[in-house]
Amino acid sequence: MSSAIILILLGSGIYLTIGTKFFSLTKLNYIVKHTFNNMFSKKTSGVGDVTPFQAVSTALAATVGTGNISGVATAITIGGPGAIFWMWIAAVFGMTTKYSEVLLAIYYRKRTKDGRYVGGPMYYIENGLKMKWLACIFALCASIASFGIGNMVQSNSVADSLNATFNINPITTGIILSLATTLVIIGGIKRIGSFAEIFVPFMAALYIIGGLVILSINVNMIPKIITLIFDHALSGHAAVGGFTGATVMHSIKIGVARGVFTNEAGLGSAPIAHAAAITDNPVQQGLWGIFEVLVDTIIICSITAFVILVSGLWNSGLTGAGLTTAAFETLLPNSGFIVSIGSLFFAFASIIGWEYYGERCIEYLFGHKVILPYRILWSLMLIVGAISDLTEIWLLSDVLNGLMAIPNLIGVIFLSPIVFKLTNDHFKINKANHIK
Template sequence: MDLFMDINDVINDLVWGWPLLFLIIGTGLFLTIRTSFIPFTKFGYAMKQTFFKMFAKDQVGEGEVTAFQAVSTALAAAVGTGNIAGVGTAIAIGGPGAVFWMWLAAVVGMATKYGEVVLSIEYREKTDDGRYVGGPMYYLDKGINKKWLAVLFAVFGTVATFGIGNMVQSNSVADSLETTFNIDPLITGIVLAVAVALVTVGGIKKIGKVTEVLVPFMAAVYIVGGLLIILLNITEVPAAFALIFRDAFTGTAAVGGFVGSTFTMAIRFGIARGVFTNEAGLGSAPIAHAAATTDHPVRQGLWGIFEVFADTLVLCTITALVIVMTGAWDTGFDGAALTTVAFDEGMAFGGYIVTFGLVFFAFSTLLGWSYYGERCMEYLFGPKSIILYRFLFIPLIVVGAVGGLRAIWALADTLNGLMAIPNLIGLLLLSPVVVRLTKNYFGKGGIYQREES
């Protein structure tokens, strides 16, 4: 077992190393340019069509769930422990400068997520029982006729859900509740498993109904708590930003419990954790968006821009600022522990906000990734395999809570990174389709023009 873990660690370092990070950032830059910088030139319109229409029910087009329910499911999967533990890890290893590179990953990631969602709608399929299915498996298969790449993505996605979307989440919740309230991890695991089973048995429609309420609620509580800490320490904000921008290009010297970091460490861990939080380029979110009710791929693609903006540029930035401005970043703590220390330092009982966030963020991630796994499994083995997947997924929530099967957990993290490779290949090769659909929507006589007239 130790040998397997050592081998997997080496492979994982290669998978999440510079080549993949350059590919992710490069693809984002390429799509940003190819779409005429749509995340910026149409940002106001995107917010008007997404944030200000969150709960609109009068949507036109075909699909299983509303556009917001689809993005809520995607956000439920993305807004997980990465927003709390991931940011803490990036700063603990890469220093405050890692936050700048996390922002950069999000800025280019908006175009990546936009392209993924557009393609997921364009190439989705309607099943015999009336469901809409899509994602990288389908645009790799139907779009570029590379069945083998589609199968690879589905295999990587299926296995990855058991780790990053399952055991990592339940373990984080169990550890936090045991530390804060002395709750037995086994009890936490059982409660989580039952709750997830009750929701996922209803498919995307039930998941969408739960997440459209859960995601805004949990995000609002965490944002309000984080902003309150920032306001209470408002005089430290300018210094925090100055430290982030300075250390982004110089690295961070050893101080306090911080062992020091180089310029390259700030870049690598900032980008890697940024991608981990918003999942732009990994190909997971398009699976949820494919079920959305919409009349044009670009209209749903705008939700992809909103998704990255809300996840990283809002939620993760709040976490990062609290960690940096309270001075907790040099205490020697890491991950969720660092975030907890920072929130406690910033406000009495601030640590409870982190515990709340971990519980609800992780639960929502379990819901979102269970759906991703089902769709990947269905693509490989057909609809009947969904029951088998659930029989595997639900018990592993309990296993993860008590800390078991670390080898599968570690392997799944590696496969989570491998998901990005076939997906990014598909995005690059299908970029002309994204551009064509974008021009069709925003061009003269397009839907956007008709709405504005």
């Protein structure tokens, strides 16, 4: 993703945060009360296909991926510990970007002839800005990118990991992934939502608890690590041995890029899942977008970063998932399986979540008749990805991910007056009714 797109994403987040009067920070108690505290509540009002938590679980399934494990490690080795501080900054502003996307997805969603609720950037760009051509560009980029970053790249990483650890033939892994994925996606958003509602909290809890256990054992190191992060963020230090250019600006670039990439705020993917939520309140569902960024970046990515920094291996020359695994093993022998299982679960969840994104985009372009062929192709491409060299696919996916952001942000920024008005009205009503 280019520096220009990263700056546009960050700038958009800052603009939206100011426009909503920093409510994602000042109303944090309200946000927690209406998201974390209601995760498993079945009390919903309005229309839609899945509960609000099932919708956010589907979005998190795609968002929480191998980047939370290997991507954070790579950011630290390239940009130094200071990159984590800038990752947090990107997440703080990204919360409002994700909130705005989700709000607009609900506000402009539509009901299909067969009774399903669909929405996302292509719908708020077309219906809000009256620019169908731009909506089609987003849908085209997203549908193609989904086969890269959400399909073949994920199956390839799982196949490589299982082959290296357990000597499992990559084609065997590809076939198993293909069959398991088919069983989930064949039921559409309702089955995907039911799956994600159980699977995503389980996989996140496994990784979070494992990381917190390790950090609790080394709790005396936490103040030093926080100091290290802030020191490097503001002064800049070389990261990997022999690497001499990790300046403050480099640390900012790497940290912001990792923050944007890991939570996908501004890319326009997650609103596609949120649009199916049962709700009659765009603002209320938008709060789940903030929840999504908090879980993905502020919690999961931070746990990865702290374990790596506490282990002292961040400048050892290791990088990626290998560094994260070594950090876990150093601090708690035989705990590396947490990373291995986490990588497997996160990758499978991403496959499921991105299938739904791509399916909605391809349906927008070509109609309902393409859904079944798309699902079949999606499952088959997992086998192809497991046995292929994906160097060029990685590059293409990265470019298309960036291109998704441009039409999406045009939609979000030009429709921001709606975001600001609905947000302001919502909290005015709550204040009048003494709702906290």
